[in-house]
Amino acid sequence: MNLVRTKDYEALSRRAAAMVAAQILLKPDCVLGLATGSSPVGLYKQLVAQYQKGELDFSKVTSINLDEYKGLAPDHEQSYRRFMNDNLFCHVNIDPSRTFVPDGMETDSEKACRDYDQRIAAEGGIDLQLLGLGNNGHIGFNEPAEAFATGTHCVRLTQSTIDANKRFFASEEDVPRYAYTMGIRSIMQARRILLIVSGEAKAQALRDALFGPVTPKMPASILQLHADVTVVADEGALKLADKG
Numbered sequence: 172m173n174l175v176r177t178k179d180y181e182a183l184s185r186r187a188a189a190m191v192a193a194q195i196l197l198k199p200d201c202v203l204g205l206a207t208g209s210s211p212v213g214l215y216k217q218l219v220a221q222y223q224k225g226e227l228d229f230s231k232v233t234s235i236n237l238d239e240y241k242g243l244a245p246d247h248e249q250s251y252r253r254f255m256n257d258n259l260f261c262h263v264n265i266d267p268s269r270t271f272v273p274d275g276m277e278t279d280s281e282k283a284c285r286d287y288d289q290r291i292a293a294e295g296g297i298d299l300q301l302l303g304l305g306n307n308g309h310i311g312f313n314e315p316a317e318a319f320a321t322g323t324h325c326v327r328l329t330q331s332t333i334d335a336n337k338r339f340f341a342s343e344e345d346v347p348r349y350a351y352t353m354g355i356r357s358i359m360q361a362r363r364i365l366l367i368v369s370g371e372a373k374a375q376a377l378r379d380a381l382f383g384p385v386t387p388k389m390p391a392s393i394l395q396l397h398a399d400v401t402v403v404a405d406e407g408a409l410k411l412a413d414k415g
């Protein structure tokens with residue numbers, strides 16, 4: 172595992188964007204596994220700026236997002252499809268038909284998950300998977316559990332995740348209770364993984380993920396077993412990691 176320490180969120184975003192940009196330059200038709208949330212916003216801004224300067228070409232890139240709220244339409248303000256359109260897709264020359272997000276409007280959960288796993292397989296897997304870290308150690312919406320869920324599945328969000336995400340909604344009641352998420356197997360099968368973590372609120376989760384036991388109770392701890400993981404974290408997030 173490579174650990175890159177940055178001074179702050181801005182520097183983290185630049186370092187992480189450089190890794191994604193390098194992936195696109197090395198393999199223009201790469202498959203990027205993408206994440207939403209506050210962690211990658213700065214990274215996406217950097218990528219958009221590089222595209223606008225003519226330094227990056229997304230025309231052959233495919234993207235596969237980690238997750239989507241069940242029940243939110245693609246144009247819903249808080250849907251992850253909308254987030255990706257607003258933060259990245261609408262600002263670069265990626266082919267919209269090559270961008271994949273689980274279908275939050277599919278009410279048949281088994282079908283939604285099966286279709287998504289088939290999509291990932293059809294694209295030949297993921298070259299570089301971007302991840303954020305939940306306060307409770309989740310990656311994607313793989314919440315702490317008794318066992319690692321393997322494929323794409325429908326998950327009931329934990330109260331901790333609902334609390335963390337309610338800032339984006341008018342009230343807590345509006346936060347969807349279910350989401351479709353890529354499973355641990357798909358994440359672990361990505362050829363390279365980039366985990367970005369910012370801020371002291373994540374310090375305990377990051378420490379446990381990096382140095383604690385590998386357990387489904389701390390889903391991100393599975394990353395210790397992946398052969399090519401880079402963690403880019405700022406000083407706040409690494410506050411407790413330094414203590415071992």
Ligand code: F6R
Pocket residue numbers: 205206207208209210211237238302303304305306309310311312
């Ligand atoms: C988002 C996702 C989540 C977030 C995590 C951290 O697609 O899968 O695992 O990465 O909840 O969220 P932020 O970055 O908002 O702290």
